[in-house]
Amino acid sequence: MSRIPKPTNASFSPRPEGVRSPPTPPSAPLPNLSNVANQSKIPKPVNTPASAHYRPRQDGPRPPGDSTQPNRTQAAFQSHQGVSTFNSPATTSTQAVGSSNTGVKYPQGPCPPMAAADLSRPQTALNLGNAACLTHGISPEHVQSALQQGQLNSAYSRLGKDGKYSRDADKNGGGALAVYTRAVGTEQNTWKAQGSGVGSNDSKVQMILSPAILQDPNHGWRASSTDNMGKVPGSTTAHQAGLPKNDPLGRASLWSRQTESARNSAFNATVNGKAPQANNEQLHWEKVPLQGNLKGMVVTSPASFDTLMGLPGAQRTEGKQGRGTVRFGDQDVKVILTDGKRPLLATLKEAGIAEANGQVR
Structure with missing residues (x-):
């Protein structure tokens, strides 16, 4: 039998690079990790062949350090309050597992690790004692x-690299x-309902969201007490030199500019005292899970209230003007x-969303 020559293809071109899709999710969904109480339900690892540990390479600039390993210098400190362990958070993709209806069209991949801790300085632990809640403003139609x-x-x-952004x-x-969310302190009684x-x-x-989500080690976030005009806390304009133009994901490495202690200090200062810090910024990598974290919604126009009451499963509270519920999973x-x-905290207390001490949990 004669040998068949190998074909050649002069038109071959390499596959364009870009954000890779995450591996196919397992058939059995993992437990929801947005609620800290569910951490005990994470399946225990089993022995698998070495090939099963393969992870596809993430395209784009790599953040400083190995994002697959915890920051061992930060792990040296542990809060006596049990709030912060000073380990690198969210080293795995934050895209929801086992769901195809998350709204994530362009996955961002794992949250970059935080900057290495400067152990020559005192380390600040996250303190939620003065935190009432997190707020996020959203259009009623969304x-x-x-x-x-x-x-x-x-x-x-949602939009990807070539999307049209608001600014x-x-x-x-x-x-x-x-x-983005805003943090409200338990004594910041002048924070307005709108x-x-x-x-x-x-x-x-x-x-209205519970700040307990900030304790979840799988939830990547950064904090600032000033308006950074779209920059990540800890980064400056100079840090963007040499990075790809008009490529937001190409700037992911900037998320490794803030240390955990600096993040905690910025957050603690934001919710401390009676004077609200209007420009406080809490940045959550890629998403904010709502299950176990969404505690209520406040509207300040009848039109917005009517829009929400038109949602499937929504009900107006009988005998109480301007009160109702919206169905979310198994909760109202x-x-x-x-x-x-009107003050936000007073409104939340009267509705039973916040405790008498102002905390929403």
Whole structure:
């Protein structure tokens, strides 16, 4: 038999690089990790062949250090309060496992590790004692999709590299890659019900979230007490030199500019005292899970209230004007219509969303 020559293909071109899709999720979904209480339900590892540990390479600039390994210098410190262990958070992809309806079209991959701790300085642990809640302003017409997806998504995960962002500053590394929330302190009684900062006006819904999500080691976040104009806390304009232009994910390495202690210090200062810090920024990598974290919604216009009451499973509370619930999974989330100038914490306490001490958990 004659030998058949190997064919050649002059038209071959290499596959374009870009954000890779995550590996196919397992057939049996893992437990929801958005609630800290579920951490004990994580399946124990089993012995597998070496080939099963293969992980595809993440394209784009790598953040400093190996994101697959915990920061061993940070692990040296552990809070006596049990709030912070100073380990690198979220070293695995934050895209929801076992669900195809998360709204994430362009996965961002693992959250980059935090900067190495400077152990020559005192380390600050996260303190949620003064934290009342986190707020996120969202248009009422987008609430239903967020509830269906079970999470709030970053602009990049929805729009991708070539998406049209609301401002050019979002491409600085933080704005596009993060979901923003504002932190409210338990003594900040003058924080208005309509919110503060971006996403705070009568046309928005204030989602009220438990700050306990910040304790989840699988949830990557950064904190700032100033307006960074789309930059990641800890990064500067100079740090962006040489990075790809108009490529938000190409700036993921900037998330490794803030140490855990600096993040905790910024957050603690934000919720401390009676004076609200309107420009405080909490940046959550790629998403904010709502299961176990969404505790209520506040609206300051009748039109927004009516929109929410039109959602499937929503009910107006009989005999109470401006009160109702929206169905989310197996829970009824309280919805309150109030004057936008009214204090937020007073509103949450009266509705039973916040405890007498102002904490939402």
